[in-house]
Amino acid sequence: MPLRIDVITIFPDYFAPLQLSLMGKAQQSGLVTIAIHDLREFTSDRHRSVDDTPYGGGAGMVMTPEPWGQAIDAVVTDQSTLIVPTPAGKLFSQPVAAELAHSTHLIFACGRYEGIDQRVVEYYRPRIDVRELSIGDYVLAGGDVATLAMIEASVRLVPGVLGNPESLVEESHQLPGVEYPSYTKPPTWRGLDVPEVLLSGHHDQIARWRAEQSTIRTTHNRPDLLPGS
Numbered sequence: 001m002p003l004r005i006d007v008i009t010i011f012p013d014y015f016a017p018l019q020l021s022l023m024g025k026a027q028q029s030g031l032v033t034i035a036i037h038d039l040r041e042f043t044s045d046r047h048r049s050v051d052d053t054p055y056g057g058g059a060g061m062v063m064t065p066e067p068w069g070q071a072i073d074a075v076v077t078d079q080s081t082l083i084v085p086t087p088a089g090k091l092f093s094q095p096v097a098a099e100l101a102h103s104t105h106l107i108f109a110c111g112r113y114e115g116i117d118q119r120v121v122e123y124y125r126p127r128i129d130v131r132e133l134s135i136g137d138y139v140l141a142g143g144d145v146a147t148l149a150m151i152e153a154s155v156r157l158v159p160g161v162l163g164n165p166e167s168l169v170e171e172s173h174q175l176p177g178v179e180y181p182s183y184t185k186p187p188t189w190r191g192l193d194v195p196e197v198l199l200s201g202h203h204d205q206i207a208r209w210r211a212e213q214s215t216i217r218t219t220h221n222r223p224d225l226l227p228g229s
């Protein structure tokens with residue numbers, strides 16, 4: 001059963017990249033089906049409006065609930081998971097990507113303006129799995145880029161999508177922390193040599209060096225990922 005993904009957005013063109021590279025191949029292979037829906041197709045006024053002023057005042061506009069209700073109702077099943085990208089959401093992570101990769105049906109609601117009327121989440125929460133997710137502690141202009149990131153991170157984990165499953169095995173055995181540095185030909189580039197141990201053929205020494213490099217990089221760049229931190 002392929003993973004089905006429905007994306008609802010006011011900027012369908014944002015998702016053209018999903019036809020390229022790994023995501024495109026995953027769709028061609030039938031492992032994943034991705035459909036993009038223009039929210040404005042679900043409006044009923046001649047201006048095809050999707051936003052209005054916020055109750056309680058405040059800057060900006062809020063996306064009105066009815067177009068979202070119409071659009072989600074058009075694709076939802078009892079197997080659906082509704083993903084709502086928002087800076088207020090739980091942090092998206094590799095374990096979450098792995099969960100989504102094993103879902104049956106994902107619906108991404110890409111908000112804009114100041115976000116989507118909260119009653120959309122409240123309406124679907126008793127009916128299906130609803131997840132408000134954030135891709136990081138910075139503010140984007142909408143949920144579209146976050147949706148692209150979450151789709152790519154999740155779909156690459158769908159069995160059969162990655163040509164070489166070995167890379168997933170290596171990734172899953174990744175020490176707590178960041179990856180070691182990678183090198184390829186030429187052995188010397190602009191006077192800079194590849195670390196000798198990588199040319200030695202001594203796999204135990206290479207594994208030890210890579211683990212050391214991962215720890216050094218994690219300590220410098222991401223001490224929060226160190227064990228016991």
Ligand SMILES: CN1CCC[C@H](Cn2ccc3ccc(-c4n[nH]c(N)c4C#N)cc32)C1
Nearest residue numbers: 085086111134135136138139140142143146
């Ligand atoms: C000034 N306002 C503040 C609230 C959000 C407004 C823009 N916006 C509207 C919809 C929407 C969806 C996601 C995100 C977002 N930002 N950062 C992340 N990690 C996200 C994720 N996932 C941002 C969004 C801008």
